[in-house]
Amino acid sequence: MAVLVGEQRRQLAARSGSLRRRQQWRAFAWNAVIYALLIASGVLFVAPFVWMVTASFQDVGDMFRWPPSWIPRSPSFDNYVDFFAQERIGRYFFNSAYVAITVTVIQLFLASLAAYTFAKRRFPGRDALFLVTLGTLMIPGQVTLIPNYVILKHIPFFGGNDLLGQGGHGWLDSYWGLIAPQGASAFGIFLLRQYMKTIPDDLLDAARVDGASEFRIYRQVVMPLCRPAIAALGIFTFTYQWDDFFWPLVIVSNEDLRTLPLGLALFVVRNRTVWDLLMAGSVIATLPVLIVFLLFQRHFIRGIAVTGMK
């Protein structure tokens, strides 16, 4: 009896061993498939990107050659030098940075202030005002595009306008026009409000008992606790603004105010063939967002989870 049991056990062990081996093999094959798919699609995804960087260090002659060379034959910075010499790229770069940073700072400040008010204070009309704020999310930019252009043109006392907003170009062709209409973001307010709601009221009440003003509570209690959400929103806003093309295209005609995407896009439309310089310009335009992304990658990814965008 005891022998039989031992025999059975051995058989059982052998069977489960082969099962385990089969499972292991299957897991291995499955992993191989996963890696193959990931590597293949990953390569396809970065290829255009790598090509841009390679091309920016190549001579035009080498760019126009089949087979394409993925490693520059005679790498040089000539394209960059030429690009800076030919186009006022430094100016474009400054404009992009100035507008993107200013808009980000203003948006974060105004949105967090509003978010705090909506999340943590009670006052008559709060829910109605919050609904009004959310309502702006429903309206696509194309509807407000044309009227906003007309509104900017008629801002009084700017750009040669009189009191009634006549006679000049107002905020068109100005940093004001590039920045002011982007100052309020309902998306940012909503996002920060959701985050601030998780802060316990007791903390704020304790500060109120100590006689802190509402602004001080906002600045010294709420803001430090919201750092992850602020970081995520800030990165998001900066990249979005750096990327923005449509609005500058519409309101800027003065070459000195072109942002980098606008300058490059008009460059493509005007000179159809200067690919070497274009690739250099593209690398320059991508670098800031790339750096921000690599530095704050975790925030980027976490931001999406934090913001409840799922």
Next chain:
Amino acid sequence: MAVGSAAIQRQRPAPPRRGGRRRVLREMRKQWSAYLFLSPVLLLFAVFTFFSVGYAFYLSFHQWNILEPQKPFVGLDNYARLLEDERFRQAILNTVYYTAASVPLTIGFGLLVALLLNNQIRARGLFRALFYLPVVTPLVIASIIWKWVYNGDFGLLNYYLIKLNIIQEPLLWLADKNLAMPAVILTSVWKSVGFAMVVYLAGLQGIPEDYYDAAKIDGANGFRRLRDITIPLLSSTTLFLVVISVLGSFQVFTQIFVMTNGGPLGRTRTIVWYIYQTAFKNFDMGYAAAMAYALFALMFGFTLLQMRFLRREVEY
């Protein structure tokens, strides 16, 4: 302590009852700083959103050219013109084509990549960054790179397709009336798969491991676990992505402007491209405002439809 809690009580009163107008006013005076904190954003919204929407409506009823002093009222003429405008009809069809192709491709591929990355694999962060790289690349730059990739004479795409014997002759991707739109769509998919991937990854993390364990015990294989657990539980994520992507696709402009500028033969003219041309090249702003309202109506209708259609699927 007792004094303190009394102060807190005063800070948060019960909602005012009917007829308490004076109390409301007193409360408003006491909470004056709340209104102060909100005033900058509310002012900006008032001018650049709410006034603007009304003003667009006003414009759409006028023959409104920014260069002409006379801007006569024309009633519904601009909207009537829309119905007969062959180019507008074409722009709508092109936009629908773009949306119908790019949204499912982006979301499907994003889900696939997310599922692959959701396994125990090495260099997960690296892969995630690779797929996310196009998302952070400025759209204008992405369009420029791809314009080069599609180049008829020296483009990468033609070179490798010929080498793999898929095509014999180089194709003029962006100048061919049947290929231009697919080419633009491919660029957009490349640009936004990473976003869908990250959102799906966040969604996948929210699915409890227990569900899979239970299914395994019941003998469900990988495909069935995917079909019966993962995809249904991701449906709210999918809904979010579909709504966001469709609304974004309806507004496609930059890729078109840089890569094809509406050509060839108007095959890549989209609604927003046409609005831009009408308003800022022809300065026919009244008509363009009417178009913008038509787009708004289209987007609004689509959102309602999607909400209703997809909500049913969520309640599986």
